[in-house]
Amino acid sequence: MTIRIGETAPDFDADTTTGPINFHEWIGSSWAFFFSHPGDFTPVCTTEMGRTAQLAERFAELNTKPIGLSTDSVEEHLSWISDVNETQNTVLRFPIVADPDLRIAKLYEMIHPSQSETAAVRSVFIIDPAKKVRLTMTYPLSIGRNFDEIIRVIMALQTSDKNRVSMPADWQPGQDVIIPPSIKNDEAKTLFPQGWNELRPYLRMTKI
Incomplete structure (x- = not known):
């Protein structure tokens, strides 16, 4: 298998x-x-x-x-x-x-x-x-x-499991993470009140 x-x-x-x-x-x-x-x-x-x-x-x-x-x-x-x-x-x-x-x-x-x-x-x-x-x-x-x-x-x-986020290449603890595209902006505002850096509509970086 x-x-x-x-x-x-x-x-x-x-x-x-x-x-x-x-x-x-x-x-x-x-x-x-x-x-x-x-x-x-x-x-x-x-x-x-x-x-x-x-x-x-x-x-x-x-x-x-x-x-x-x-x-x-x-x-x-x-x-x-x-x-x-x-x-x-x-x-x-x-x-x-x-x-x-x-x-x-x-x-x-x-x-x-x-x-x-x-x-x-x-x-x-x-x-x-x-x-x-x-x-x-x-x-x-x-x-x-x-x-x-x-x-x-x-x-x-x-x-990732705890925060519903994805990790960029070479991620290390304390570094910015990615808000997955499956989480729309309205929900993201609740999950990530600290806001995010929107490099592209599909690429939103935030801190946790």
Whole structure:
């Protein structure tokens, strides 16, 4: 199946490094950062797992739970975590899903045969508390993710939801946002009493 933005994230039951979970129950009322990596005891993956652990407080501030996945076993994950902690100077506490039979990786289309028949590519799924997929990104096996962008896009999605706004290119917190064309001027006056800068009838910038 194809994982599309706006659709419900496929549910699953799995063993993880913190015990068995049902994915939707585990997400609960939080957001989720679900990401796959090609394999345990590999260099790029080690840095990514370490960076996720280092950002634990930031993810918590954003009501977002990280959860990793690879096609290795729980035992391999647990053994690898000690290496991650030592080499990346952190303490990894978030769960890593074990998927040795590729069941979940195939469900989420993380296996790209031109890259590998058994190792997952570096997929990212940002999932909201309603269990809807809000963003997908895929990186090749050889390139680590940009965690600044992952944090930025979570903030952007949450700000957009809260304020009914859209975000311009390269948006950062505190910068102007866009009033969507679907909100007509009469309603916009109520929603945005601070007013806006109308660069074009379809391009209205405001502060929040």
